[in-house]
Amino acid sequence: MLLRLLPFFVSSTVYFVLLLPGSNLQSTIIKCLPTFSLAFFVASQSKNGGVFKPYSRWIFHGLLFACVGDACLVWPEFFLPGMGAFAICHICYIAAFGLAPLQPLTLLVIEGLMAVGYVVILLPCLSGFYTWAVLFYSGLLGVMTWRALFCSKRLASVGSLIFIVSDLLVGYEKFCTSLPLIHILYMSTYYLAQALIAISVESPKFSLKEN
Numbered sequence: 239m240l241l242r243l244l245p246f247f248v249s250s251t252v253y254f255v256l257l258l259p260g261s262n263l264q265s266t267i268i269k270c271l272p273t274f275s276l277a278f279f280v281a282s283q284s285k286n287g288g289v290f291k292p293y294s295r296w297i298f299h300g301l302l303f304a305c306v307g308d309a310c311l312v313w314p315e316f317f318l319p320g321m322g323a324f325a326i327c328h329i330c331y332i333a334a335f336g337l338a339p340l341q342p343l344t345l346l347v348i349e350g351l352m353a354v355g356y357v358v359i360l361l362p363c364l365s366g367f368y369t370w371a372v373l374f375y376s377g378l379l380g381v382m383t384w385r386a387l388f389c390s391k392r393l394a395s396v397g398s399l400i401f402i403v404s405d406l407l408v409g410y411e412k413f414c415t416s417l418p419l420i421h422i423l424y425m426s427t428y429y430l431a432q433a434l435i436a437i438s439v440e441s442p443k444f445s446l447k448e449n
Contacts, residue, residue, distance in 0.1 A: 239440060242282050243433075245275035250429050254422065261313045270308045272429050276436040277301035283440055293334050294439040300330030304432060317412065318368075321375055324405075328382040331398075331435065335382075335389035345384045352380040355406060363413040372409060379405060386435075397434030404428040 249271035258265040277298055284294040304327045310320030356376045364372055379402060386398035407424035411417070 239283065239437075242279045243275075243437075246272050246279060246429075246433060249275050253425070253429075257422075266309050266312045269312055270305045273301055273305045273308055273432055276432055277305065280436050280439050291439075296330045296334030297435060297439055300327040300334070301432065301436060303327040303330060311408075318371065321371060325375055325378055328378050331382050331394075332385050335385035335391075335394065337385065339388055341384070341388055344387065345381070348384050348387075349377060349380045352376050352402075359406065360409050360413060363410075368413065372413075375405075391438040393434040394438040397431040397438070400427050400431040400434070404431055 249268075253268050253272060256268060258268055280294055280298045280301060281290075284290045284298070290298075303323050307320045307323035307327060310316035310323060353376075356373060360372055360376075361369070383398040383402060386394045389395070404424045404427035407420055407427070411420050411424065
């Protein structure tokens with residue numbers, strides 16, 4: 239497994255070493271490689287097991303859409319299509335995590351916290367169509383986290399929570415103001431979140447009752 243993760247470790251290290259500025263093809267490729275490497279990891283691990291299980295297949299599809307989102311976000315004019323690609327990524331993850339057990343009260347708590355973060359941090363910086371687009375995306379991210387917390391995969395649960403932190407930092411930089419090192423913060427948390435979700439295809443399930 240570590241050998242199959244090696245391309246991710248190498249490509250993510252290259253990304254942070256180079257930190258290529260600007261919107262160009264080279265920056266796009268360097269940014270997408272770590273996520274694409276995780277998709278390769280999921281596919282190769284599943285193939286090694288002989289069966290491409292539904293959980294692994296949906297995580298694989300989600301990572302591919304995340305690659306599209308990574309590429310779009312390199313170019314400011316494609317930020318909205320990038321949000322759309324990541325929205326589809328989260329839908330794929332929700333399909334992987336499943337809807338049982340339902341736990342609707344937890345959904346209300348998570349969406350309430352997402353709403354507070356949206357209203358307090360992002361809403362003052364938003365206008366026009368982005369007001370509703372970011373609201374929808376935040377709600378979908380909350381649903382993905384809700385399902386991850388009850389999918390019996392510890393790594394996916396942790397990864398979904400880190401994903402919220404990463405996307406909040408992205409939104410703050412995009413719509414509010416840029417802070418020192420914020421780019422490194424949201425990219426490092428993003429790659430970590432995706433890595434944990436990808437590795438969860440090999441992590442053992444745990445019992446909610448036992449925990």
